[in-house]
Amino acid sequence: MGYHAINEGSNIPVYWASDCPSDGKIGTLYNGEVFTLVREHMGYFGHYEIRFLKNNGSYELGFINSGQYGNLAYSGQSVTESALGSACYRFKLRKNMNVVSSSGSHHTTLSTGDYVYTRGATCGESNPANMHIIGYKKGSAGVTSYTGFLTLNYAGGSMFSKNFCLYKA
Structure with a gap:
């Protein structure tokens, strides 16, 4: 089960697809930003499905493949x-x-x-x-x-x- 997390490190790129393609960036999680880490993606080890606040103000689906974050x-x-x-x-x-x-x-x-x-x-x-x-x-x-x-x-x-x-x- 997922949890609400907080970015405790440097900026984390957020991608539109679970394989986190380099040309698929849709946002960034900044240091101190809260997001929801929903689950690890089954097809890509170390890639996570998240929900985050996009720059347009919507709470959206995205994927990350690294970062330093902790439980909110x-x-x-x-x-x-x-x-x-x-x-x-x-x-x-x-x-x-x-x-x-x-x-x-x-x-x-x-x-x-x-x-x-x-x-x-x-x-x-x-x-x-x-x-x-x-x-x-x-x-x-x-x-x-x-x-x-x-x-x-x-x-x-x-x-x-x-x-x-x-x-x-």
């Missing part, structure tokens, strides 16, 4: 939250976002400034923009344990430290 979860604030049972990573929302169930049905809407908690930033199978969460905190209420997904907003930006919909807090 590890960019969150490491916390131990008793309501969630153990250590996890916390993010604060820069934008309003929806929490959905595993089947994709709407559970609740979180507001700017609310928090979500995850252990692995796993992406959804049917919607790769979804990130697996284990809980959330709305306003001044306590932490709510909830196993589901947060629908991330890549259209608003993909630079973790500047404009991505989540940040470390």
